[in-house]
Amino acid sequence: MSSRLESKVVIVTGGTSGMGAAFARRAASEGATVVIGARDKARGEAAVAGIAAAGGRASFLPTDVTTEDDVSRLVDYAVTEFGGLHGAFNNAGGGDNQRTFGTTDAAFWDHMIATNLTSVFYSLxxxxxxITASGGGSIVNNASTAAVVGDAGMPAYVAAKHGVVGLTRSAALDSAKAGVRVNALVTGLIDTPLWRSAIQAYPEIEDRFLGQIPTGRPGAEEDVAAFAAFLLSDESRFVNGAALAIDGGFTAR
Structure with missing residues (x-):
């Protein structure tokens, strides 16, 4: 594995499972010191132990990304403990997104926006x-194909993910001269625990989603991890303010 993230301190939100955990492992294997923020302490400690067993450097801090004080504490912890911050993969999000306009009440709307959009705002x-004070770096926000196309039956999720792309572009413009790049992943169907739980709850969506992917299969967590690691490395130094699809061709249709 390369060492292109050597000497970088990188935050990963939602880093205890799925794409976040895969990225944490990948970043550590490429030399980064990884700081994982998530709610589940036992899973966070297990993720750190796994990275350490593979020879990587990682730490965990219990974090609810919908609470600004928690996010501030996570960033301060990374800087204080490891001497700076050079990158972040803002991956936390999700939720039961299958609700129509008619079944979306105010509480559900607020929850989805907080989980998938406000959390990214707090992180940025x-x-x-x-990152500016540490000499510059890169941030990757994990959005979704729902950030660039509509989808029936999930207005709150689609609105939140569209907002993530807007935040990404605004942050990229605000921080370009400070040497901080900000990009978004337009992530398609990835085989994660969240996806597997979704198809258990709504079996009818599996064939519908797979049928819309030209490659005919879900992506792997490692596909996203590799792409995010590239965007956090200096190899992508001219990529900024982009919403980049990793979706098997879904949005090319």
Whole structure:
């Protein structure tokens, strides 16, 4: 494995499972010191132990990304414990997104926006000055194909993910001269625990989603991890403010 992330301190939100955990492992294998923020302490400690067993450097701090104080604490922890911050993969999000306009009440709307959009705002708000003070770096926000296309039956999720792309572009413009790049992943169907739980709850969506992917299969967590690692490395130094599809051709249709 390359060492292109050597000496970089990188935050991963939602880093205890799925794409976040895969990225944490990948970043550590490429030399980064990884700081994982997530709610589940037992899973966070297990993720750190797995990275350490493979020879990587990682730490965990219990974090609810919908609470600004928690996000601020996570960033301060990375800077204080490891001497700076050079990158972040803002991956936390999700939720039961299969609700129509008619079944979306105010509480559900607020929950989805907080989980998938406000959390990214809090992360950017605190990461950007820390990365600037550390000499610059890169942030990747994990959005979704729902960030660039509509989908029936999930208005709150689609609105939140569209907002992530807007935040990404605004942050990229705000911070370009400070040497901080910000990009978004337009992530398609990836074989994660979240996806597997979704098809258990709504079996009818599996064939519908797979039928819309030209490659005919889901992506792997490692596909996203590799792409995010590239965007956080200096090899992508001229990529900024982009919403980049990793979706098997879904959005090319």
């Amino acid at each position: 708000k605190h990461e950007l000055p820390a």
